[in-house]
Structure formats: C-alpha cells, structure tokens
Amino acid sequence: MTHPLRLPAFRLLFLGRAISTLGDAVVPAALAIAVTRATGSAGALALVLGCAMVPRLLLLPLGGVVGDRFNPRLVALVTDLVRAAAQLAVGIELLGGEPRLAPIAVAEAVGGVASAFAMPTASPLVAAAIDGPLRMRANALIASAGNAARLGGPALAGVLVYTAGPGWAFVLDGASFLVSAALLTRLKVRHTPGERRSLRADLTQGWSEVRSRDWYWTSLIGHGVWNGAAAVLLTLGPLIATRQLGGEGVWIAMTQAGAIGVLTGSLLAGRFRPRRPVLVANLGLALYALPLTTLALTAPAPLTVAAYALAMTGLGFLSPVWQTVVQHEFPPQVLARVTSYDWLLSLAAAPIGYTLAPLAADTWGDTGPLLVSAALVAIACAGTAAVPGVRRIGRPVTVEAAPASDAVDTASAPTRDREAPGDAVRRDPTIPA
Template structure:
C-alpha cells in the first residue's frame, strides 16, 4: 500500500489480515496501531456527542424555530443515509487510512466553518446547512470504515471481540460525557467555540491515521454497480445476517419512538425533565457496562445469544407504556442499552470474521443503512400513533415488535447454526461442536 509505513514490532502484517502471535490475541492494547485507533476514534466520538446538542441550541437561539432546526439537522442525516452504499464501495476500493483521514479532515473543516459562522455577528444558516451536508457525507465514509479498520489493525480474529469491546467502551463513555460537556460549553463559552473545539478533535483524529498500520486486501476493480451488487449478495446470502439486520432495525425504530414519546410520559406522570435526563444517562451507563461484558464473555453462538439478549430492549417500551415508577423506567432503559452494548462488539466481531475483508465496508454500509433508515420512519410514526392510539399503546406496540423481531431470529437456521471458535466463524456449525460448551465464558 503506497505511502504506508512498514509494520513496527508487534504490528499486523498487511495483506489478508493474517493471524499473528497468540500473546497479542489476548490484549489488542499491546498493539500500537490499535491504541492509536482507539484514542483517535474516542476523541471523534466525543466530538460527535458534542455537535448535536451544540447545533440544536445554537439554531434555536438564533431562530426559535423547530422547523429550521429540523431542516438543518436533516441535511446531515439525509446526506449520510443517501451516500452510505456508495461510501461502502469507496472504502473497500481505497486505502483504509486514507478514507479515515479524509473523512476526519472534511469534518474538521466543516466544524471550523460552522464555528466561525456562529461566532460572527450575522450567522448564515444556509452556509451551516450546506456544511452539514458535507459533514453527513464524511460521516458515511467514517461509519463504513470503522469495522474494516478494526479488522485491519487487529489481525488476529480471536482478539477482535475484545478490541471491539474497547471501542464500544470508548463510544459509550463519550455518550455519557458528550451531552453534559456540550451543555456546559454552550453556556460558558458559546456554541461557536464548541464547533472550533470539535474541529481540533477531528484534526487530532485524522493525525492518528498517519501513524498506524492497517492491513488491507486487494482492492476491487469491478464497476460501481457490480460492487454494490456484490455487497448486497454478501448480506442476502447469509440468513443470519439479513434476519438480524431486520431485528436491529426494529430496535432502532422502537428506540426512536421511545425517545420521541418517552419525554411526554415522563412529563405527564413524573418530574419530567429530571426523570428523562436520568433515563438518558442510564442508557449511556448501560451501554458502557454491556461493552465491558462483551470484552469478557464470548458466546459460542454469538448471533443467537446476542439477538436474544437484544430482546431486552422491549423492557423500557413496556415500562413507559404502563407508566411505571420513575426508578423502574430509568433502570429499564439502562438494561436495554446494556443489551445493545453487549451485542455491538459480538456482532462486529462475527461479521468481521465471516465477511471477506474486501467486502466488509460494503456490508457495513448496508448494516448502517438498515439501522439508520428506521429512525426517520419512527419519527413519522410516533406522533401519528400517539394521536390515534395514545402514547402508551404506541410504545406497547413497539415493545412487541422488538421482542418478536429479536427473539424470532432464533427460528432462522443460520442464526442457530453459526458458531464462533477461536475467532473463526463456522456458519454451518458441524466442526468443533464439542470443543467447548455453548456460551462458556473465556
């Protein structure tokens, strides 16, 4: 790979993500490239946590218009959704480091531009909206490159679940700190300075890509259409993969319904602001705990166990639907996000082991597309369902949807048969059947 420094001691070899020393399998933190990737992506995650709060507060302070805010936010969300499949093809065709570097540099420039606009005497919200279009496009590239980056840096597949767990710990910590820090900074220094701080953080994230070594398979030379079709075939040919994506989309749909209607329930039946704030914070803590658990527990049937655990996301929907006491609402949301925190590293590790490296970014793009596309559908569904049936009934319906979608994957043959043994995916389950009891922690 042109321009890539040679591997340092203990770094992964380049082509094919070949496995290396078993000592490194136990601790991906021993690898310098992974440590830099973890630091850089955690800093970027913190920036991602700061931006929505800062942007929302800034636009509302300038316009006092929810419509204007929705229009600005939809620029980033819309461009990210539309470009995800193309971003997956792009990432699989070029140097992974270059993809990550370019995405962070674009976002750094965009946040600097937005910060300067917000600090000016007459901010131009059209410029801010256009800038968010570019931010959304860069975010699509970043999302598609994350899983291939972990797979390329941590060459031993047996170590990847712990690596993915550590990445999840970093993300969940920023979810806890980001909104709190954003609110504090907006009040003390102003939203414009928050975006300038974000710009520096993204630049720092970009800098880490200049110092890491990333394994990379041979790039594709097929047409754009052929690459898109190839990525889709990787998904559609695996019943455990596409059926799980349906379940994960259902969870994202239900969570967005809860985020929309939950505050209304908290406001009408409890001390609204305090209860909802505690609920959101419990979600961040739950995500952290689930990510930590995934670093220590490696189920032999990862997709089956992960999806069954994910069915716990129905719990807060039911609790809010029944207007249960506030401590139960907070605990229920924490349980749901702990389930998500556990699933994410388990899922990422399985997909990284099952999908050829040259197809991983394309598959990742379809994963994100399925999950993120469910959110605007939920935003449209929630107010209509609440008006027609009531908020409680709407959330009870989404609870049933989550439980059926997640637990229902257990009837899919590929979900039951897929096993993970020492970082190797056995999609038909026959070999190594007696090597270790199912679900045995390691």
C-alpha cells in the same frame, strides 16, 4: 495473550476513534442550542439535521464501495479532514456574532456526505489492525471508549455553551477530527483489494454477500425494528415521563441510566463470551420491549428507569459482539459494503419511527404505539432464535494473534489466510471470539 493496546496499529486507531467520538458527543446539544438561539425555530433545527442525515443515507452504499475499492485508512483520513473543515466552518460562523442558517446547513450537509464514506471504513480498519482472539476485546475497548465519551459529552457541551459559546463546541469537534487524521497518517495496516468491477456490480456483490447469510440479514431486520422502536420511545417517552411519572427529572434519570447501561454492556462484552454470540446479543436487544411496555402502562418511575438501563445494556453488549462476528465471517474485500448496508437499514428505520410515533399517538393515544413497538421488537429480535444460522454461528476459532500492525500499507501486501464464505459456519463453539 497481549493486550490490544500494546499493538501499535490498534493503539493509534483506538486513540483516534476515542478522541473524534468525544468531539462528536459535544455537538448535538451545542447544535440544538446554537440553531434555536439563532432562529428560534424548531423547523430550522430539523432542516439542519436533515441536511446531515439525507446525504448520509443516500450515499452510504457508495461509501461502502469506496471503502472496499480503496484503502480504508486513506478513505478515513480524507473524510476526517473534510469533517474537520465542516465543523470548523460551523464554529467560525457561530463565533462571528450573527450566525446565518444557510452556511450552517451547507457545512452539515458536507459533513453528512463525508460521514457516509467514513462509517463503512470503521469495521475494516479494526479487522485490518488486529487479528485473532484479541479482536473481540479490541471492539469492546472501542465501544467502551465511545460510550464513555457519549456519557460525558453532553456535560462538556453544557460547559462550553454556557461559558465560551456553542461555536467552541464545533471548534473542539473539528480539532478532534484533525487529531484523528494525524494519527491515521501514522497507521500501517494491510489492505486486500478486491477485483475491480463496475459500480453496479460492486453494489450487487455486496448485497449478495448480505443475502447469502441468513443469520446476517434476519438480524439486520431485527436491528432495524429496534431502531424504529427506539425512535418511538424517544419521541413519546419525554412527555410521558414528565406528565405521568413525576416530572423532567424522571426522563433525565432514564437517559443517564441508559447511557450507563450502554457503557456497562460494552464492558461486559469484553469479558462475557457466549457460545452463541449472535443469538445472545439479539436476545439482549429484545429487552428493549421492557421500557416500551413500562412506559405504555405508566409503571412506577424506578421500574421504568431500571427497565431502560437493562435494555440499553443489551444494546451496549450487542455492538462489539456484532462487529467481531461480522469481521470474522465476511471476507475483507466486501466488509465495507456489508457494513454500509447495516448502517443504511439502521439509520433509515429511525426517521420512520420519529414520523409515525406522533401520528399514531394523536390517533390512538400513547399506549398503542408503545405496546405495538414492544411487540415488534420482541418478535423481530428474539424471533431470530428460530433462524438456523443465528443458532449455528459460534465463537470464532481462536488462532494465534497475528496483528496487522506489522503489515505494509500497500495494495500489493500479502493477504491474510481466510476461509471461504461457504465455510463460515464451521466453528468450534467452545472457543472465544
């Protein structure tokens, strides 16, 4: 079996994703420092972050429709160019000496709109670039590269901010999107367009695909609960670590251990191939109840750090496994829409956690919200084991790899043979994904 990076289409896609993810990993820290330096206001930072988040949430379903109607390579290329322009605009504003809040907020809103159309194209592009048993390894490679970039991104941001200024972090991010766009111009993948319908019909069809698979929508509920609980931990955890577990260093150790855990999980996903991938991945996600509980009970710092590392390893394992199963189980004509609903639920759950956590903590103290979140995560994620589809979905059938890198990038290209949705549960559980 050849290595995924030996396939030209996947190699281009991998390089583009890795470079743009590294650029993105630099931005959060640089944005926080830049806005607080310019305004001295936490409210201003919240405004800028909201300008990016709100249009992303509102437009994700539309982005899924566009990703299915048009070639996802073209959509990804255009959105990379738009995001490059937005980040370069922020960089130029910051390098001007006296940055203004309004242009930064507008540029971040434009970037948020573009990301709503870009995010649903990620899974269809991988599915189009590589087929067969190599897809699991390909998804694990992308996840590992992204997690490594996020691990090193904050350090790179610190170097840029304190040597050249935060504006250069945005210039770097803009340049990374330009490189990704350049690589996409060389990418040749097969596109299988679906039947043209009205916008409402396309949205309805995508939602019907989600509802028709019990393993998918029940897992999405668990993933949404996980994101809400993660927001609770990220809101209450820093103060608990600082005031009760030994200081700021404990929280820093937790975040670093979590980043290492995510990277470890994604590497593990490329080698460990369970017979019931969705079930095992969801059970791994339920491990997030551990750090929530240790924080609630103010357990010793080493135990809390270890629990967080283990929980984030479960997250790192889930991501490539989930992507591989979804790419195999859904027809390519609806993959972007299905992915957009996945992103929508995940992103929408986090603000709920951020909003409710401090309110609940002020009323009942930190222990209550953390323990409730731990119970919800355990029930929602581990509870999917009771769903027949979750237990039934096995590893996709191994067939001879037929990389789509040799296909023609046109709507008239022949489509890959693919089973009908109703045949999705017919799997040989002994075959790796």
